[in-house]
């Protein structure tokens with residue numbers, strides 16, 4: 001059984017007058033994992049807390065679970081499981097007691113409780129830690145306990161607020177993979193808050209990119225990555241490069257060069273940009289190094305970083321700011337030398353220049 005969540009016209013103004021969220025609509029399909037992604041203070045946690053029943057939307061907002069109006073329902077009635085950045089475990093109870101706690105509160109009998117605790121601990125690979133005290137666990141182990149505890153009560157919805165932020169990078173990636181597997185296996189509806197773009201891509205069926213209390217874009221990881229609808233989204237999901245250009249009769253001009261196969265779609269109006277100044281956003285794969293004869297531009301290598309599977313060049317002289325270009329890790333290129341680059345026009349995202357600061 002999976003739960004569909006709908007938020008309709010939900011805004012949030014706090015008692016001190018802070019407008020944390022402008023009115024928005026969001027539909028989460030049963031069994032789906034939706035990731036709320038955005039910089040600090042954009043309203044991610046506030047949305048999560050509204051779904052949990054820890055905050056209520058301003059008058060006029062409505063939240064439903066499978067069509068049932070839960071807008072004013074308390075957290076206890078909503079049957080949500082929550083996992084936070086800080087583990088919020090009971091330090092004076094063992095691992096097993098922590099996981100059993102919610103079941104006890106829900107009136108689950110002893111035998112069933114023991115069976116479920118065992119199953120949860122096995123699922124999270126912490127069955128050998130059942131009798132340990134919480135303060136004898138590593139950060140990663142604690143977060144596994146927190147997950148086991150949240151899932152044990154078979155919630156309708158699982159809410160996760162930056163659960164991996166406190167962990168080191170390697171553990172974060174490992175636990176992220178495990179959480180991903182777990183969410184697929186359980187088929188539970190999940191809402192996951194993070195400011196980490198990579199984590200959002202890895203976990204989300206869909207990603208909701210937030211900007212200053214508003215939804216900037218909703219889409220699959222692929223859509224968000226390849227078709228960002230604003231410079232903000234492009235920038236936030238890692239399009240570090242920017243060039244200025246001009247559209248003339250549907251063709252893209254960058255300096256002296258002209259490109260035909262460019263998807264110059266204005267996301268604000270839904271029409272094609274034929275004319276006028278544009279800003280181009282792209283990742284390292286928007287440019288490739290090449291022979292002089294194939295080059296669109298020749299720049300100068302400012303810095304070289306060896307990243308193992310690729311060599312990353314910082315190149316000046318192509319636009320007003322240096323651009324990042326990746327090349328083969330075995331290439332021998334040193335700072336201070338000229339480099340020839342070809343534009344991969346299908347990797348560019350084009351925005352009207354006027355949208356840059358919006």
Ligand SMILES: Nc1ncnc2c1ncn2[C@@H]1O[C@H](COP(=O)(O)OP(=O)(O)OP(=O)(O)O)[C@@H](O)[C@H]1O
Pocket residue numbers: 014015016018019020038039040041042043044045046047195
């Ligand atoms: N109880 C409150 N009273 C007043 N303002 C609040 C309250 N809780 C949050 N805010 C404000 O609402 C805005 C959104 O906060 P929220 O915690 O949802 O952001 P966030 O995107 O989750 O940020 P972070 O990643 O830093 O946790 C912020 O400006 C925050 O300061």
